[in-house]
Amino acid sequence: MAEESEKAVPGTLGELARKLASLLSLLILGGVLSILSPYFLTLDNLFAIGLQMSVIAIIAIGQMLIIISAGIDLSVGSILALSGIVCTIFLADGVPLGLALTGGVAAGTLCGLVNGFLVSKGRIPPFIATLGMMGMARGVALILSGGAGVQLSSLPESFIFLGAGRLFRVVPVPVVITAVLAALGAGLLKYTRLGRYTYAIGSNQEAARLSGVNVQRCLIYIYTICGALSGLAGVILSSRLRSGQPTAGTGWELDVIAACVIGGASLSGGEGTIAGALIGALIMGVLRNGCNLLDVSAFWQQVAIGAIIVIAVFIDQYRHSKGAA
Amino acid sequence: MAEESEKAVPGTLGELARKLASLLSLLILGGVLSILSPYFLTLDNLFAIGLQMSVIAIIAIGQMLIIISAGIDLSVGSILALSGIVCTIFLADGVPLGLALTGGVAAGTLCGLVNGFLVSKGRIPPFIATLGMMGMARGVALILSGGAGVQLSSLPESFIFLGAGRLFRVVPVPVVITAVLAALGAGLLKYTRLGRYTYAIGSNQEAARLSGVNVQRCLIYIYTICGALSGLAGVILSSRLRSGQPTAGTGWELDVIAACVIGGASLSGGEGTIAGALIGALIMGVLRNGCNLLDVSAFWQQVAIGAIIVIAVFIDQYRHSKGAA
Amino acid sequence: QDKRLRILVSPKGLTHDFWLSVKAGADSAGREMGVEIVWKGPAAETDIAGQIAIIEDYINKRMDAIVMAACDTKALIPVVERAHAEGIPVITIDSGLDSDIPLSFVASDNVRAAEKAADILAQLVGERGAVALVNFIPGAATSIWRETGFNQGIEKHPDIILAAVQYCQADVATAMTVTENILTAQPELKGIFAANEAAAIGASQAISARNLQGKIKLVAFDASPAEIEGLNSGVIHALLVQNPFAMGYLGVKSAVKAIHGEPVEKRIDTGVTVITPDNLDQPEIQKLVYPLGRK
Amino acid sequence: MGDQPLLVMDRIVKSFPGVRALDQVSLTVRRGEVHVLLGENGAGKSTLMKILTGAYPRDSGSILLNGNPVEIESPQQALALGISMVYQESHLARHLNIAENVFLGREPRYGSLPGLIDRAALWEHTREHLAELNLSLSPRTAVRSLSAAQCQMVEIAKALSAEARIIILDEPTAALAEKEIDRLFGIIRALKQRGVTFIYISHRLEEIAAVGDRITVLRDGRTIGTVPSATDPRELIRMMAGREIGELFPRDFSAPGEELLRVERLRREGVLRDISFSARAGEIIGLAGLVGSGRTELARAVFGADRRDSGDIYIRGESVEIDTPEQAIRAGIGYLSEDRKLLSLALGLSIRANVTLAGLKKYCRGPFIHQGKEYQAVESYIKELSIRARHPDQKVRTLSGGNQQKVVVARWLATEARVLFFDEPTVGVDVGAKAEIFSLMNALVRRGGAIIFISSYLPELLAICDRLLVLSRGKIVRELSREEATQEEILYYSALGN
Numbered sequence A, B: 001m002a003e004e005s006e007k008a009v010p011g012t013l014g015e016l017a018r019k020l021a022s023l024l025s026l027l028i029l030g031g032v033l034s035i036l037s038p039y040f041l042t043l044d045n046l047f048a049i050g051l052q053m054s055v056i057a058i059i060a061i062g063q064m065l066i067i068i069s070a071g072i073d074l075s076v077g078s079i080l081a082l083s084g085i086v087c088t089i090f091l092a093d094g095v096p097l098g099l100a101l102t103g104g105v106a107a108g109t110l111c112g113l114v115n116g117f118l119v120s121k122g123r124i125p126p127f128i129a130t131l132g133m134m135g136m137a138r139g140v141a142l143i144l145s146g147g148a149g150v151q152l153s154s155l156p157e158s159f160i161f162l163g164a165g166r167l168f169r170v171v172p173v174p175v176v177i178t179a180v181l182a183a184l185g186a187g188l189l190k191y192t193r194l195g196r197y198t199y200a201i202g203s204n205q206e207a208a209r210l211s212g213v214n215v216q217r218c219l220i221y222i223y224t225i226c227g228a229l230s231g232l233a234g235v236i237l238s239s240r241l242r243s244g245q246p247t248a249g250t251g252w253e254l255d256v257i258a259a260c261v262i263g264g265a266s267l268s269g270g271e272g273t274i275a276g277a278l279i280g281a282l283i284m285g286v287l288r289n290g291c292n293l294l295d296v297s298a299f300w301q302q303v304a305i306g307a308i309i310v311i312a313v314f315i316d317q318y319r320h321s322k323g324a325a
Numbered sequence C: 001q002d003k004r005l006r007i008l009v010s011p012k013g014l015t016h017d018f019w020l021s022v023k024a025g026a027d028s029a030g031r032e033m034g035v036e037i038v039w040k041g042p043a044a045e046t047d048i049a050g051q052i053a054i055i056e057d058y059i060n061k062r063m064d065a066i067v068m069a070a071c072d073t074k075a076l077i078p079v080v081e082r083a084h085a086e087g088i089p090v091i092t093i094d095s096g097l098d099s100d101i102p103l104s105f106v107a108s109d110n111v112r113a114a115e116k117a118a119d120i121l122a123q124l125v126g127e128r129g130a131v132a133l134v135n136f137i138p139g140a141a142t143s144i145w146r147e148t149g150f151n152q153g154i155e156k157h158p159d160i161i162l163a164a165v166q167y168c169q170a171d172v173a174t175a176m177t178v179t180e181n182i183l184t185a186q187p188e189l190k191g192i193f194a195a196n197e198a199a200a201i202g203a204s205q206a207i208s209a210r211n212l213q214g215k216i217k218l219v220a221f222d223a224s225p226a227e228i229e230g231l232n233s234g235v236i237h238a239l240l241v242q243n244p245f246a247m248g249y250l251g252v253k254s255a256v257k258a259i260h261g262e263p264v265e266k267r268i269d270t271g272v273t274v275i276t277p278d279n280l281d282q283p284e285i286q287k288l289v290y291p292l293g294r295k
Numbered sequence D: 001m002g003d004q005p006l007l008v009m010d011r012i013v014k015s016f017p018g019v020r021a022l023d024q025v026s027l028t029v030r031r032g033e034v035h036v037l038l039g040e041n042g043a044g045k046s047t048l049m050k051i052l053t054g055a056y057p058r059d060s061g062s063i064l065l066n067g068n069p070v071e072i073e074s075p076q077q078a079l080a081l082g083i084s085m086v087y088q089e090s091h092l093a094r095h096l097n098i099a100e101n102v103f104l105g106r107e108p109r110y111g112s113l114p115g116l117i118d119r120a121a122l123w124e125h126t127r128e129h130l131a132e133l134n135l136s137l138s139p140r141t142a143v144r145s146l147s148a149a150q151c152q153m154v155e156i157a158k159a160l161s162a163e164a165r166i167i168i169l170d171e172p173t174a175a176l177a178e179k180e181i182d183r184l185f186g187i188i189r190a191l192k193q194r195g196v197t198f199i200y201i202s203h204r205l206e207e208i209a210a211v212g213d214r215i216t217v218l219r220d221g222r223t224i225g226t227v228p229s230a231t232d233p234r235e236l237i238r239m240m241a242g243r244e245i246g247e248l249f250p251r252d253f254s255a256p257g258e259e260l261l262r263v264e265r266l267r268r269e270g271v272l273r274d275i276s277f278s279a280r281a282g283e284i285i286g287l288a289g290l291v292g293s294g295r296t297e298l299a300r301a302v303f304g305a306d307r308r309d310s311g312d313i314y315i316r317g318e319s320v321e322i323d324t325p326e327q328a329i330r331a332g333i334g335y336l337s338e339d340r341k342l343l344s345l346a347l348g349l350s351i352r353a354n355v356t357l358a359g360l361k362k363y364c365r366g367p368f369i370h371q372g373k374e375y376q377a378v379e380s381y382i383k384e385l386s387i388r389a390r391h392p393d394q395k396v397r398t399l400s401g402g403n404q405q406k407v408v409v410a411r412w413l414a415t416e417a418r419v420l421f422f423d424e425p426t427v428g429v430d431v432g433a434k435a436e437i438f439s440l441m442n443a444l445v446r447r448g449g450a451i452i453f454i455s456s457y458l459p460e461l462l463a464i465c466d467r468l469l470v471l472s473r474g475k476i477v478r479e480l481s482r483e484e485a486t487q488e489e490i491l492y493y494s495a496l497g498n
């Protein structure tokens, strides 16, 4: 909102306050849950949350880039499914693991590339371009798999390790991957030209163009990165599920976008951090986990999660405007 | 895109070109289908399309208002379900028809009102506010119905008429309702203050505020109208389904938004017409219908629809920039 | 023009082995009887309006008969009435309609089968302790029947408590997540009933990820290859298997009969079979599990 | 009680996080006067006025209208009290047409039904107001298709049409040329006769003398004093800055060097006709012309921001391919655009990100930004241009208008471009900062660069350009050397093609 943005806190202090606000929501949520359920604050459960959320979080990193550039990617869930299917079909056909993984991620990357082309060269609004890709990637995933899950008769150890392994016997591998990717993403945004241009495009695309930024090329990069990350997430998920599922990730696009917005991104672009994407993804994960731990009935769970998403953002908004007014 | 807006054709001529472009996509689509399938251009089939799309189109009218104001409403599908449930529960409890219908629409209106409050007074980004409502309304629909469809033992004739009746024995009632609402919506946008303010808010919210427009009140009106229309659509759908379905309308928010964007709306606000919403909804409907008539396999259908959505908008975009450059 | 009969077979969903087996059965009957099968269902099992649109479109396309698994017991009545009015015979399979128009209903009894599942699970956990239900879509008829049946079954076993009910939205990843969370919240859990294929696969992944196979008894519906795999590896202890192939096959056969004006049976029960590691190798079970032969 | 002041703003305090923008500022305005607010960039002028219109809440202090305390909490309330304002930043809804913008929030009603707009009356009233300003535009023209100057005129029409008792004009002439300014002053005088009171903000001192009655000077968020408009400009500058300003137009002229840029037969359908000119090292070339004469279009076409229909561009005698701004920048051409909000600034980003946006490669090793070098450079520009900011990472949105403009100037100085198009670079910049910008321009051409300087403010053009190109209807109608050029001469040729 124009009004709100005018009150924005300048400089690093504001950024910090903003980050802290969503972090605060996360901590409150965690605190409440630890009181309500003795199982919440166990290492097992925390890692389980991390594991459950890692797939969403990896996609959220890519989605965050796109949202910062004032775009949106609705196709992430479908790309995730397609990549998982491609990877497992390769594995089922006896293709070596490395090649199968690469194939899966490549499928996602390709979809992202197409998104990028449609948005930049084709001038198609991101919402429509990726909505189209959402249908196409899902359709192809269904066609390739014939509609059924792709079962693997023999599972390479290292494939299982990707989704279910533990580093040093403790930390789940997907969590480690997420952390590494998040660090890379944050570095990209902060320390590279592409990152800087992403913010500039999201804040004022025409100004970026008139400053010599090759807007089209940047957009292609960003959407491709998001596609690649969705592809990687799909491969990891299929390792966790030990199969390729053509319907995996249905509706996750909204979860991922919600994670980004809860984490402080603005859909009108120019704002957002990778840390925010992670915190947002964690809030969503903790919410779901908490509802299950407390055995909230599935129907009430929908109500509760809906309400808490709104409240989390409201707290953020409120602190934000408080700090500034 | 900033670039695009700069090249925009000024005044009414541009509007017309834009409208014609999506109309053109629709006509091309219709033409191709009439050649490919002898069943397409039959009165039965055309009314079937109209009937199938009327629910989506009614919601799209409300969604269009919100998109013009630079917002988005993800909760329309859930509100539709909730309203249907409320109405059918009332009917099942023997409440008189008029009251039951009012109750259903009122439930939707209330949800819209809450959306409006969250967005305007609560300063919660529309995406998040309505994402929350999407969960809450769906949850309440499930709770009220106990998760199962609400079955009606006796069906009042006039209730059935609402969704399945034919005016003068020919035109389906929902199609008539859609036409009337569309005319009202177009009038609202063109001839009333609220309509002009909707464009102004979407175009430059701060400018509207500084000109003395009560932005918050306008937003509340707009979201309430969209809620009411979704509620009405829900009541009509439950008449067509002869039952209340708590899972009705799942995922329709994307269809509705796509209809608006295909019809020329811009998600960054300030642009769009009711005629466009109708054309967009029709394009989506004709696409689905065409895939059925041509026996396109369900998986390929997803691919095809995804591709055609992109192409339709591309044609629009291309003509648009052609006309202006 | 081609004089071959055309029959629309409309399932509730297009994915998962269950519906693919129905399709296999329908196709096989189609080949046998020389009719063309059009396979068309909504994208999601909750998309009732989508199924209505499909049936409407195919009535407009003048199909010779419609075989359908109804997404809702009431909502599809008006279109079916229209089909009837146009003289198109309708057969329901798997999920029926509250209407007399369908000439036949070819299905197994979900409530009874789920009740049986409760008995088996109770027996497996030693008639004592906490069990959980991982169901699929809240509000879907089959999902409700299975929950109802399971509840009825559990009530017959006084020392068994149903500690948690969660839904997986017919999505494997969600099923895995909710099962993990149930396992965390219910450390005393003895057994799980997974009410469909996706729930079963997700639950078995969650159990084996925590190395609880054998300790948690898992009883599940359906018999996809992944579930058979689970049965072989000891994660799943019993499967309740319907006969989707027969539903598709008999549905189409009845439809052809109806087109030719021959009488058809109003209710055909395709039955439910319990598969355990012990009887898996029996030939009739193998036929049920691999209707098209082993892949 | 003829002596009672119309408006008193008493000890107004307003803080933004980290900065006290207004510290006990008081302002007394008499009925029927044109009261000028004067102050350096960031002094608090706009903030004070936004408090008066209810756009910002104030922290403390009181507002008296006709001696009665009033609470102004929203723009609606201000309008109801008869206060309207032309904001420094454009506030038009670009998707609506002129009439809808002019009457936004005050549409004529139709019939008794609530909410209906009398569209015929809307067009008619708007046409009258436009005619009053001598604007020959249809009320139904979409605002997005107007040039900056036309937008500004529409904003003025909007403020005047509100029939307010107090009209606030925050730098209304920044985007206007001589003719429009004269017309505006005429209208101000006429309305003054009718008892309307004006508060007028501008950085052009001779304007102030021409139209103002009394002047209140602000510095660093404090009131320095109120003086009559006849006060000596040097005294005013001293009050504003708290110090003497050196030379206002620092420039040393020397013989131009090699040819840097040559443009031949540039054409763009309907906008530019057969434009040829060249620029040499060490030159500042002025582009003069009326609003809509195509100066901006010329710069944009050379810079690759808009499509050209034909024409060749040579850099140091070699033909270059320029179809995008990226290529132009690579060829060493820069373009500072006239609309800082729409076309220049990423308002939500930091000063640092904005300053280095065009020249980011300079601070990079491969794809990586060398943050230390970047901070250093940005900090030095903040000092050189005296940008009033607390930190290089402060968001540009929170800067005052003039300081935002300086950020844009810094961006182009920070590139390695040797040929720079400066389109109205001094819009909204105070006297002192203007001198600093000119001195930087001077330094740049002395190092062997060339600047093509577009300004609607003729004294500026005359003072610092080596030669002037006069544009009319998209054609260069005359080239004037520094010696030949006078205001009359320029105006004469500008009007030629019309």
Ligand SMILES: Nc1ncnc2c1ncn2[C@@H]1O[C@H](COP(=O)(O)OP(=O)(O)OP(=O)(O)O)[C@@H](O)[C@H]1O
Pocket: A006, A007, A010, D016, D017, D019, D020, D021, D039, D040, D041, D042, D043, D044, D045, D046, D047, D048, D088, D388, D397, D398, D399, D400, D401, D402, D403, D428, D430
């Ligand atoms: N929204 C805001 N948030 C934070 N600080 C602000 C905001 N708006 C203005 N300021 C600060 O308040 C001070 C006064 O700004 P103001 O815009 O009133 O200056 P001004 O006198 O109008 O200057 P100019 O001549 O450049 O327009 C400046 O230091 C500016 O940075």
Ligand SMILES: Nc1ncnc2c1ncn2[C@@H]1O[C@H](COP(=O)(O)OP(=O)(O)OP(=O)(O)O)[C@@H](O)[C@H]1O
Pocket: B006, D144, D145, D146, D147, D148, D149, D150, D271, D289, D290, D291, D292, D293, D294, D295, D296, D297, D338, D456
């Ligand atoms: N975005 C636009 N769309 C259509 N026409 C435009 C647009 N911008 C400018 N024009 C028209 O192009 C012509 C020249 O443009 P412009 O006014 O920018 O020239 P200028 O000499 O730079 O004047 P200014 O003093 O306003 O900068 C004018 O007739 C103007 O109306």
Ligand SMILES: [Mg+2]
Pocket: D045, D046, D047, D088, D170, D400, D401, D402
């Ligand atoms: Mg100012």
Ligand SMILES: [Mg+2]
Pocket: D295, D296, D297, D338, D423
């Ligand atoms: Mg210009």
